[in-house]
Amino acid sequence: MLPENPTLDQYLAHASEVEARGIAELSIAADAEALEEARIRFLGDKRGELLALQKGLGALPPESRRDAGRAFNETKTKLNAALDERRAALARASSAGPELDLTLPSRARWRGGRHPVTLVIDEIVGIFRELGFTVALGPESESEWYNFGALNFPADHPAMDLHDTLYLGESALLRTHTSPVQVRTLQRYAPPIRILAPGTVFRRDPFDASHAPAFAQIEGLAVDEGISFVDLKATLTHFAQRFFGATRTRFRPSYFPFTEPSAEMDVECRLCGGKGCSACKGTGWMEILGSGMVHPAVLESAGIDSERYTGWAFGMGPARIAMQRYDLPDIRLLYDSDVRFLEQVAE
C-alpha cells in the first residue's frame, strides 16, 4: 500500500511494484474470464490499483509530481499493453481450435477455359514450335484460285468431290481446307518457311454424329532448299511420338492434288494396341493426318523456283482427335456450346 503522504521514492517504488505484479498476473490469465478479473483488479475504473496510484499523485509534493506522473503513465501503458497482448493471444488460441469445420467448401470462382479443340490445337502448335514452326493465319472466305487453282486441283475433276464446297459468289467460297494459307504464305515470305496454319474450314456436309459443315483443321508447311521426304517422315513421326506417347506409326500412299508424293500417317490404335478392334475397323491403326511433298505446281503458283526449293506439308483435324481424347459419341457436343459440357472439358 502507498503511505498517506508518500515521498517520491516511495511512490516510484510502489508504481514499479504494481507494474511488475500487474504484468505478471495479466500475462498468465488462463482464459478470458481470468483476464477480466485481473483487468478489474489493476485497470478497473472503480477500485483498480492503477486508479489508486493515479489518486496518489495528488498527495505528492508539487515538485515531485512531474517525475511521478511520468512513472504513472509508463505503468499504465505497460499494463494496457500486457492486457492487449494476452487478449490477442487468447483469441488466437480459440480461433485455431477445433470448432472451425475444415471440410466446408472453399469460396470457388466460376471455372473458365479453352475449348477442347483449341486445347488440341495448342498442344500441336506447342510441339511444332520446338521444331521452329510459327503460326500463320488466313481468311475463311477465299477465292477459288487460292482454294483450288493454286493448289493444282484439276478443273471439273472427281478430286473436287472430296471437297463439297459452299459458295459465296461466282468464284468466292468458304475455304474447304487450310491449304490456301500455304499459298498466301509462300507469296508473302521467301523461304525458308516453317509454318503452322490452324483455322476453320467448311464442307457442304450436314451435321450428324461425325460430320459438321464447319470444323477445325491445322496445316503445316516447311519449304527450303534440301527438304525431303525423309524430313517429312521424321518430323511427323517425332510429332506422333510426342503427341500420342511412344507409339508405332505407318505411312501409306495417298493422293492430294497439292502434294507429290502424298502419304497418310497412321498411329497404332490406342484402344486395342494394334491388335484390331471396332474403333480401328480391325486394322490396328488410326488415321491421323494427310501429308506429302509440296507439288512443284504449288510452288510455281506462288512464283517460287521449284527446282531450287522443295517442301513438305501436312494437314490434320483437331476435332477428331478431341473426340477420341474425350471419348465423345457425337461431334455436335463440340459445337453446342453447352455450359454443362464445357465445364467438364474446358481448361
Added chain:
Amino acid sequence: MNASVEWLNTFLSAAHSAVELRDLITAHTATVDELIALRADLAPIVVARVVEEGPHPDSDHLHVTRVDMGTGELLDVVCGAPNVEAGKLYPFAPTGTVMPNGLKIEKRKIRGQTSNGMLCSARELGLGQEHDGIMELDLAVAPGTPFLDAIAVGDSRLVIDVLPNRPDLLSHLGVAREVAAVTGDTLTLPDIGTNGVVVPEAKRFRRAGNAGGVVLHLEDATLASRYMGVVIRGIQVGPSPQWLVDRLSAVGSRSINNVVDATNYVLHELGQPTHAFDMGKLDLDTKLPQKTVVVRSAKEGETLVTLDGVTRKLEPAMTVIADSVKPIAIAGVMGGQETEVTDSTTDIFVEVASFDPARTRRTRRLAGLSTDASYRFERGVDPALAPRALERVAALIISLAGGEVAAVPVDLYAGDPLREPLVLRTARVARVLGIELPAERIAELLRGVGCQADVEDRGAMVRVLAPSWRRDLEREVDLAEEVARLYGYDRFPSELRPYRPGTVKDAPLWGVADRLRDALGAAGLLEARPTPFVAGAEGHVRVLNPLADNEAYLRRTVLETLERRAEANLAHMEGNVRLYEIGSVFSPGEHDLPDESVNVGLVVMGDRSPVHFTNPRPAQYDAWDAKWLGELVARTAFPAVEAKLEPAGQADGVLWHIIIDGAERGSVRRLDLDAPVWAAPAFGVELVLALMSNSDVAPAGEHAHGATPAPEPRRTPRYRSLPTTPASTFDLALLLPPGVNAADAERVIRAAAGDLLERLELFDLYEGEGVESGHRSVAWRLTMRHPERTLRDKEIEGRRAKVLSALQSQLNVRQRTT
C-alpha cells in the same frame, strides 16, 4: 472399289492370303478400308467328332450318334447321312445356328430320338453341290475349333479406297498389277473358258463404220475418245454359271443373266464398262438403209426410261447413245430399259467406249445418278483398253450364251495419242525423297508398274514412257512418287535433319487470341466454337448453296451466334451462361468476296459466382461486370494503344462503345434474348480484333517477297520509383445535381488536386431518401502523397478546400452534409 481375294489371286503366280494382300496394297498402293470375310455366316459352325454311332431304332436310313463339340459333354445327334462314321470329324451346327439357307437349328425329336444340332454336308454350308453325305474333315484339330479357323472357306472382299488420280486401280487387273510389282509375281489374265472362241480384230474408222447390221456413228469426237461396237447374233440368254455368280457376288454385284453378267465381269476384271443392247429393240423405222447407233448430245425435250425404271429428262449438256430416232442410253451412266437384254433377246449390240471424263461427270450430275460405269468414266478409262475388253466380253458372252460375231467389229478412234517420254533425274529423286537410289533400281521399280524405263547418261537419268493407263504420270515428280511408294514408305529412315529457321513471324492475331483466351478463361468464361451460319437477313452474306434455309447466311457479329447458344443453354434450364468465342465474321464486300474480320465476342448472364455458404444468393452479372469485361478484352487485345469505353446512347441495348486508338471497334451491350421469365439479364461484348484480308497477295504465279510488314506497336510501362514517404487519405461525399456525371466530377477533382493526388477511388453511390430528388450522393476517396516529404495537415486541408471550391464553382457540386 471392291476386290475379291480369290479373283485377285487368279492373276498372280503365287497365292496370297487376304491379310497379306490387304497389308501389301495399303502399304504400297491404296488404303484397304475393310477386309470382309464373305462367309461370316459360317461363324457358329464348329468342328466336331462323332464318338459313337448306331442305327436309329425306328428308321432304316437314320443314324443315332453321340457328338463331341469340345464342351466336355457328348450330345445326342440324329444324322441321315450314309457316310457318318465314329471317330471322324465333321462340321457341326449346334442348336441356335442359322444355316445359310435360313434354316434355324433347334433341339428336336426325330422319330422319337432327341437331336441337339446337325452334322453338315457341303451343300448345307453353301460350299458346293455335294450332297451325297456329310463333309468329312481330314484335319488335326481339336473338337470345338471354329470351322472358319480350321479350313480356308469362302472368299474375302477387300474394300479399297481408290483415290481419284488412280482410275487404273478400279479393276482386278489393276490391283493385281500393283501386287505383282511389289511381290515379283508374274501377272496373267485368268482362263475363264473362252479359249477357242475367236473374235475378229476390229476395223478402225474415224467417225462411222458398219458393224454388221448397225452403223456406228460418233457425232462429236469430244464426247468419246473411242467408241467400239460388236454385233453378236444367235445368243441364248440364260442364268450364269456358279463361278460367275460367285465372282460378281464377291464384289457385291447381283447376277442378272449370262449376257449382263459377262459385261459386269469385264468391268470388274479390266475396269472397262461395256453395255449390251437388244438389237431387236433398236428402231427399225428409218429412212437410212441400216439401223444406226449414234453418240451425240441429248436434244432439248428428250426423255429416257433408264434400266432402273425411272423416266429421266435429258439436257443438251448430256451425252446419249441413240438409235436413228431416240436415245437408248445415257452415255457412260446407264442404259435404257427398252433396249435391255431379256430372256427373249437373240441379237445384241455390245458397246465398248471411252467417254470423256468431264462430260461424263456433267452428264452424271445432271442425271443425278452414279453407277459403276460412270464412276470409272469420270475418272478416265484408258482408250487403249477398249479392243482388249471388246475381245474379252464378246468371247465370254459367246462362251456362255452361244451365238457368233456377225461382222468385223467397228472401232471409231483417232489413234493412240503420242505420249512424250518423261525424264527422271537420279539426283532429283535423291533431292525429293532424301535417299540415294541407283538409276537401275529406279528403272526396275518403274518397270514393275508397266513403265518403259531406260537408264541413260551413265545413270544420271531414267527415260520413262508411262503406260497408257497411267495418265496421272505427267511430271517428273509423279515418277518420284512411284519410286517412293514401290520402294516402300516404311523403308525410309525417320531421322530429324538440321533445318534453318523460317522467315515468317507469328501472325499477330494468334498472339492476341492466345492472350484473350488466357484472360477470359481466368475471368471464368468458357470458350465456344460454334459454326458461323445464321438465319440472317438484310446485310448478311448469303451462302449460294446452303445446307439449310434457316442457316443460309454468315454472321456479321460473333454475338449473333453466342446469343443463340445462350438461348440453347436456357432451353435446358442452364441460366448461368458465360461464353466467349474468337472467330471470323463477314459482311458484304465490294466484289465477289465478302469483307472478313476476326472478332472476339462474349456473353454473361446469371450468377456471378458459384453458390457458397457465406454467399447463398450470389449477385448476378450486371452492366458493371460487362463494362469490366469490355475493358478487359480491349486492354488485352490492344495493350500498346489507348483503349477506352465511351457511354453510348443505349439504342439497341448498346451501353458503351469500345474505342481503340480513337476508332470505334466494338461495344458492350445489354442483350435481348428469347429467354424464359426466370432468366437473368444478359450482357454481351463484341470487339473487332483484326481485318482478315482475302484479296490476292500477288498475281497467280508471282510473289510479293520483300514487302516489309508494318512493325508491331509495342508499349512497355516505365518504372516509377516506389514511394518512401507516407500517404494521406481523405474522403469526399458529394452531391451531384442532375446532369452532372461521375466522369465530370472526377475530372474537376483531378485538376484541382494536382499532382499530389496519387489515387482517386469512387467507393459509394446513393440515391433516395435523405438526398435531394434527382441528385446523387457519390463518395470518393483521395490518396495524396508528396514524393519527397511528409505532407503537412495544412497542405492537405488546402487541397481539400481547393477541390471543393472548384466543384462548387464549376459543377455546382456541394459536399453532402447529412
